[in-house]
Amino acid sequence: MLLRWTSLCALGLAAATAHAQSLRLHANTTTVQSASALYGTSCSERDDCGFLPGLACINHLCAYCQTDAQCGATLRDSSKRCHVQSGRYVRVPTDVDSAAFRLDPVTYCIEKDLFAPFTRADAFSTFMAFLAAALGAGCGVGGGGLLVPLYILVVGLGPKHAIPLSKATIFGAAVATFLVNYPRKHPHKAHRPVIDYALAGMMEPPTLIGTIFGVMANRTFPPWLILVLLITLLSYISYKTTLKGNKLFAKEQIELAKASTPGNSIQSPKDTLSLMHHEKRQRITAAVAAKKWLLLTRTNKQRRALLAQDEEDFQSLPLLDLPVANKKAFLKEMQLNIERIESIVFPWRCVLPLLVCWVVLLVQMLFLGGHGAPSLVGIHCGSSVYWVLTFAPLLVLVYITYHMGINLRLRNRLVVVSGTPFVDGDVHWTKRTTQVVFPLYCFFAGVAAGLLGIGGGMVKGPVMLENGILPVVQTSTASFMILFTSSATTLQFAIAGMFPGQLQYDYVFWYILVGFGGGLFGQKCVGYLLKKYNRTSLLVYILAFTIGLSALCMGYIGYQTAKHDVQKGIDLGFSSVCGA
Numbered sequence: 001m002l003l004r005w006t007s008l009c010a011l012g013l014a015a016a017t018a019h020a021q022s023l024r025l026h027a028n029t030t031t032v033q034s035a036s037a038l039y040g041t042s043c044s045e046r047d048d049c050g051f052l053p054g055l056a057c058i059n060h061l062c063a064y065c066q067t068d069a070q071c072g073a074t075l076r077d078s079s080k081r082c083h084v085q086s087g088r089y090v091r092v093p094t095d096v097d098s099a100a101f102r103l104d105p106v107t108y109c110i111e112k113d114l115f116a117p118f119t120r121a122d123a124f125s126t127f128m129a130f131l132a133a134a135l136g137a138g139c140g141v142g143g144g145g146l147l148v149p150l151y152i153l154v155v156g157l158g159p160k161h162a163i164p165l166s167k168a169t170i171f172g173a174a175v176a177t178f179l180v181n182y183p184r185k186h187p188h189k190a191h192r193p194v195i196d197y198a199l200a201g202m203m204e205p206p207t208l209i210g211t212i213f214g215v216m217a218n219r220t221f222p223p224w225l226i227l228v229l230l231i232t233l234l235s236y237i238s239y240k241t242t243l244k245g246n247k248l249f250a251k252e253q254i255e256l257a258k259a260s261t262p263g264n265s266i267q268s269p270k271d272t273l274s275l276m277h278h279e280k281r282q283r284i285t286a287a288v289a290a291k292k293w294l295l296l297t298r299t300n301k302q303r304r305a306l307l308a309q310d311e312e313d314f315q316s317l318p319l320l321d322l323p324v325a326n327k328k329a330f331l332k333e334m335q336l337n338i339e340r341i342e343s344i345v346f347p348w349r350c351v352l353p354l355l356v357c358w359v360v361l362l363v364q365m366l367f368l369g370g371h372g373a374p375s376l377v378g379i380h381c382g383s384s385v386y387w388v389l390t391f392a393p394l395l396v397l398v399y400i401t402y403h404m405g406i407n408l409r410l411r412n413r414l415v416v417v418s419g420t421p422f423v424d425g426d427v428h429w430t431k432r433t434t435q436v437v438f439p440l441y442c443f444f445a446g447v448a449a450g451l452l453g454i455g456g457g458m459v460k461g462p463v464m465l466e467n468g469i470l471p472v473v474q475t476s477t478a479s480f481m482i483l484f485t486s487s488a489t490t491l492q493f494a495i496a497g498m499f500p501g502q503l504q505y506d507y508v509f510w511y512i513l514v515g516f517g518g519g520l521f522g523q524k525c526v527g528y529l530l531k532k533y534n535r536t537s538l539l540v541y542i543l544a545f546t547i548g549l550s551a552l553c554m555g556y557i558g559y560q561t562a563k564h565d566v567q568k569g570i571d572l573g574f575s576s577v578c579g580a
Contacts, residue, residue, distance in 0.1 A: 038062045046073055046109065053083065053108040064107045071109035077156025078121040079500055083110040111161075114506040125154045126514055133173040133518025138526040139543035140177075140478030142170040142455040142486065145234075145550025149557045161500040163453075164493035168508050170455070171490045172515025173522070174483035180523040181476040182345070187536075188423040188470075191343040195476045197350035198411075199427065199469070201404045202434065204481050205357055205397040206442040207449070207456050212390065214450020221451065222572045223565055227558035230452045233459075234551035238544050241462045245540035248471070252535050306428050310416050313430035317413060334418040338411075349407070353400045358484045360393045365492040374496060381578035405434030425470035437467070457482050458550065461543055471539035472530070 038050050041062045049055040049062035056065035065071050071080035088106040114122060128150050136143020147166035151157045157165065178195075186192035218226065314320075322330065341347075367389050369375040379386050408429035415422070427433060445459035457478045464474040490508075493499060499507045529538050565572060 039064070046071065052080070053110040056082070056109050064104070065109050066107070072156055073158070074156060076121070076153070078119050079112055079156045079161075080109050081112045081116075082107050111500050111502060113501040113503050114510055121155055125150065126510075128154065129169055129511060129514050130518040130521070133169055133515040134522030134525065135542070135546050136170070136522070137173045137177045137479060137519040138475070138522035139539060139546050140461050140475035140482070141457040141543065141546055141550075142482045143173065143546070144170055144455045145458060145554050146546070148453075149553035152557055157500055160498065164490070164498040165500065165507060165511055167486050167489045167493060168499070169511045169515035169518075170482060171486040172512035172517075173519030174479055174486050174515075176516045176519030177476075177479040177523055178483050180520065180527075181479065184476070186423075187472055188425070189342070191339060193345055194473060195480050196469070196473050197347050197477075197480070198404075198408055199464070199473075200477050200481050201350040201353045202401070202408060202438055203442045203460060203464075204354055204484065205401040205404070206439040207446040207460065207481075208357055208361060209394060209397050209401075210443040210446020210448075211450040211456070212394065212446075214447040214452075216390075216577050217447070217451045218453065219577050220574050222574060223558065224562045224572060226452060227555065227562055230454070230558055231551055231555045233448060233452065234454070234547055234554070237459065237462050238548035238551060241465065241540060241544035241547060244462070244465050245537050245544060248537040248540055249535070252537055307416070309430050309432070310412065310428060313409060313432075314413055314416075316431055317409060320413065320417065322417070331418045334414060335420050338415055338418060338420050341411075350404075353404055354481075354484055356400060357397065358488055360396050361485070362488045362491060364389060364393050365488065366495065369496070376495065401439055402435075405429070405431075405439075408434055425468060425473055427467065427469070441467075452554075454550070454554065455482065456485065458547055462547075465540060465543075471536040471543075475526075475539055475543075 038055055039062055041049075042060055043049050043057040043062050044060065046054075046057045049057050055062040056070040057063075058065075058070055065082035068078075068081040069075075071082055072078065073080075085106045085108060129147060132143045132146040132150060136146065144163075144166045147169055148159070148162050151162035151165050152159065155162075181195055182193075184194040186194050221229075366376050367379060368386060369379075379389065409431065412429040414420075422428070441463045442460065445456055445463055448454070448459050449456040460481070461474055461478050464478065465471065469477075490512075494504070494508060497504065501507050526539065526542070530536065562572075
């Protein structure tokens with residue numbers, strides 16, 4: 001069913017890009033006519049000569065372009081080209097002191113289509129996007145923190161086009177990741193899918209709530225402050241994730257030592273050397289036994305604390321009627337039902353809330369605009385309709401969060417009462433975890449994502465690890481949530497015509513394909529490493545590395561933006577939500 005939904009998204013993208021292309025052709029005619037009025041005006045960069053298609057900035061004057069290089073914002077910008085408008089000519093004086101003139105064709109700077117021509121920068125960008133998508137898909141963060149700087153620095157795109165292109169690439173990688181993870185099973189319970197759909201249904205709605213407030217804060221905060229917060233947060237998350245990886249690595253070392261320690265008695269040594277080896281093995285065995293005892297003691301203490309929390313939570317739930325007669329058979333049947341429910345490969349009871357969130361998110365973005373895309377129905381920021389559409393989805397998202405929490409608490413009670421064993425990484429869903437812990441974590445993750453312009457997976461991934469989710473489950477579940485958000489934003493950008501080029505669909509489908517290939521490659525590489533080394537801590541280290549690298553790349557782009565604002569004399573203070 002989800003494959004059908006993905007196919008519908010692809011058809012929607014094709015229709016949206018075709019519609020956007022027709023609108024852009026009409027808009028380009030109007031833009032070309034208005035650009036002529038800027039001919040001869042002073043400029044310091046190409047953007048001073050109007051929107052594309054427009055004039056070039058030559059010798060600090062807006063003029064008709066002569067070469068493709070004159071249309072780029074920088075020397076590295078290969079995303080523009082000089083286009084000759086057929087049938088139109090301009091009179092250019094041949095000499096200042098003479099009345100003689102020549103007729104030159106009218107030329108304008110336009111956005112280059114992907115294959116007109118396919119430059120070395122495009123080839124290098126494709127290769128690097130493939131690697132970035134593989135890295136992001138391997139640890140469940142999407143890769144937007146790497147892709148946006150890549151498209152800005154290598155291709156020369158502005159944020160207006162770099163962000164939509166990164167979303168399309170992430171969408172392709174998310175589709176590939178889901179196809180790989182869909183048949184996979186939980187590492188500790190073979191009947192469960194590796195994707196925790198219940199966890200995704202619990203985390204996504206409060207994240208979207210936080211995103212609404214984060215986007216509004218992004219409009220008011222100055223770029224320099226966003227830069228400071230971005231580097232600080234991502235550096236801290238990368239550091240904490242590394243510490244988490246170290247703890248998991250140490251735990252794996254203990255498990256490997258236990259596995260390598262012989263269980264049978266050791267025979268008497270024949271010489272001094274064998275005696276030394278025997279004593280060394282005894283010391284190792286004693287150390288492993290001590291660590292194992294300490295770990296077991298802590299685990300039992302944690303289990304008793306969790307059981308007490310569960311029993312306390314049961315008091316706030318509706319009463320559960322258990323039969324007095326044949327209670328043992330009833331509990332056994334309950335265990336079988338729980339296992340049957342957990343075995344459902346694609347549980348609609350958990351996915352349906354995500355689909356509702358997807359529809360709410362898409363409708364809000366189309367009506368209000370977002371990520372630089374305008375409103376499709378002309379709703380202006382600050383109007384009463386704008387604020388109603390901004391906060392109306394909160395009611396739906398809060399209800400879904402509460403509804404998912406109640407269902408998970410009821411399921412948790414059945415698991416505890418029936419005696420179904422919990423495995424490592426399972427969450428005990430209580431009133432505290434469903435109404436306080438996960439909603440607050442995810443809300444602030446959404447605020448950070450909207451405020452700093454990063455993917456929610458970059459914050460939610462470490463949040464899941466901090467709450468004991470297994471790295472394999474964390475990566476798979478985070479990638480599944482990214483599939484929903486990236487598909488909605490990609491469709492929004494396609495409808496609004498926010499992709500580069502005149503055709504647009506060439507960029508859209510090319511980089512979706514690149515992301516798809518990168519996602520498959522990343523998943524296969526991670527699977528190979530896990531199988532070879534049998535260490536899930538590798539996933540945590542890859543996550544920490546990706547977040548740290550994203551902090552550097554996004555930090556550099558933020559620094560360049562802040563530097564540009566200072567040079568242009570732009571106000572570096574706070575502004576209103578609507579920019580007035």
